[in-house]
Amino acid sequence: MKIPLLDLKAQLESLRNEVIPALLSVVESQHFIMGEAVGKLETEVARLSHARFGVGCASGTDALLLSLKALDLKPGDEVITTTFTFFATAGAIHNAGGRPVFVDIEPGTFNLDLDQVEAAITSRTRAIVPVHLFGQMVPMERLLALASGHGLAVIEDAAQAIGARQRVKGEWRMAGELGTTGAFSFFPSKNLGAWGDGGMIVTQDAALATRLAKLRTHGGAKEYDHEEVGFNSRLDTLQAAVLLAKIPHLTEWNAARRSRAACYTEGLAGVNGVTAPVTHPDNEHIFHQYTIRAERRDELQGHLKAGGIGTKVYYPKPLHQQSCFGYLRYPAGRFPQAERAAREVLSLPVYPELSDAACEGVIDAIREFYA
Numbered sequence: 001m002k003i004p005l006l007d008l009k010a011q012l013e014s015l016r017n018e019v020i021p022a023l024l025s026v027v028e029s030q031h032f033i034m035g036e037a038v039g040k041l042e043t044e045v046a047r048l049s050h051a052r053f054g055v056g057c058a059s060g061t062d063a064l065l066l067s068l069k070a071l072d073l074k075p076g077d078e079v080i081t082t083t084f085t086f087f088a089t090a091g092a093i094h095n096a097g098g099r100p101v102f103v104d105i106e107p108g109t110f111n112l113d114l115d116q117v118e119a120a121i122t123s124r125t126r127a128i129v130p131v132h133l134f135g136q137m138v139p140m141e142r143l144l145a146l147a148s149g150h151g152l153a154v155i156e157d158a159a160q161a162i163g164a165r166q167r168v169k170g171e172w173r174m175a176g177e178l179g180t181t182g183a184f185s186f187f188p189s190k191n192l193g194a195w196g197d198g199g200m201i202v203t204q205d206a207a208l209a210t211r212l213a214k215l216r217t218h219g220g221a222k223e224y225d226h227e228e229v230g231f232n233s234r235l236d237t238l239q240a241a242v243l244l245a246k247i248p249h250l251t252e253w254n255a256a257r258r259s260r261a262a263c264y265t266e267g268l269a270g271v272n273g274v275t276a277p278v279t280h281p282d283n284e285h286i287f288h289q290y291t292i293r294a295e296r297r298d299e300l301q302g303h304l305k306a307g308g309i310g311t312k313v314y315y316p317k318p319l320h321q322q323s324c325f326g327y328l329r330y331p332a333g334r335f336p337q338a339e340r341a342a343r344e345v346l347s348l349p350v351y352p353e354l355s356d357a358a359c360e361g362v363i364d365a366i367r368e369f370y371a
């Protein structure tokens with residue numbers, strides 16, 4: 001049995017008749033820039049995230065970049081984030097003029113360690129960028145208390161977590177709901193994927209939403225009238241139309257991912273050499289990735305590949321070890337949990353269309369390797 005890491009063609013089959021007509025109607029309108037679908041999607045994503053405003057933009061990276069630009073960072077201003085994330089998180093901090101300050105992760109959830117966030121706050125800190133890694137939210141109550149105690153902005157990197165939620169004081173709160181802004185990515189492989197690049201920022205703050213909408217179109221609210229220098233970072237209307245057709249399915253898809261994850265966790269229990277990912281009891285995880293720790297990880301990956309099973313290492317090199325961040329002068333060994341995770345993690349196939357048989361096939365192949 002061939003089991004790819006991700007099978008977007010399986011989703012296409014179930015959606016073709018909803019997405020193609022939506023695309024054709026954009027083509028008929030010839031309204032490709034800021035067409036009707038963009039505003040509609042902004043409303044839908046804001047609703048999903050319990051946010052007042054949604055601002056579409058060109059990618060998840062730009063959702064972070066625009067959010068950080070709106071902080072008007074000065075040279076030397078620090079922004080705290082995790083070293084164990086996709087590159088864009090820290091790249092956006094750098095490109096917004098901030099100095100990335102990395103912290104290590106909690107070994108169970110792979111999310112940033114809040115004790116270390118607290119210890120990293122200085123008089124130059126302006127913001128924290130928590131990453132809801134692999135689809136599980138960072139503990140927001142404690143993070144927000146830390147941030148508000150020091151007057152810091154919180155830019156949620158929710159690129160992997162659209163639709164994830166967390167019980168805070170007994171109430172469900174969505175990824176992106178509680179931060180200064182939340183940044184989503186519609187990269188095709190994300191839980192809500194476009195047919196190209198796309199992103200969105202959500203916020204509760206009306207003035208900030210207006211500023212962000214300006215920043216995404218060259219810094220002017222009116223055409224040919226520029227109050228500041230912004231960017232060209234709009235969400236394409238064709239992509240918005242694809243996403244509008246897909247978004248009604250997201251809750252059901254995320255639940256299907258959770259059930260695939262439960263199948264793995266049950267099937268891998270008791271396999272010596274494998275540690276299943278930990279879900280915090282207050283979280284509803286959406287399993288953008290199902291990521292185990294594995295002894296002899298590279299050999300296991302080779303064994304699975306030989307059996308036709310796709311896997312991937314997210315992430316093989318923590319950001320403090322990337323040569324482009326050499327100027328930050330973090331020595332090797334500075335963040336031992338992240339460095340260890342980079343050696344041990346392996347993400348298994350997880351998507352709504354993954355069959356029970358495929359899930360069992362992956363489990364059997366892993367059991368066989370450690371037998």
Ligand SMILES: *Cc1c(COP(=O)(O)O)cnc(C)c1O
Nearest residue numbers: 059060061086088159185186187
């Ligand atoms: C995908 C991703 C991004 C960037 O999103 P793009 O849409 O690819 O620009 C940022 N942060 C994290 C954690 C991501 O996984």
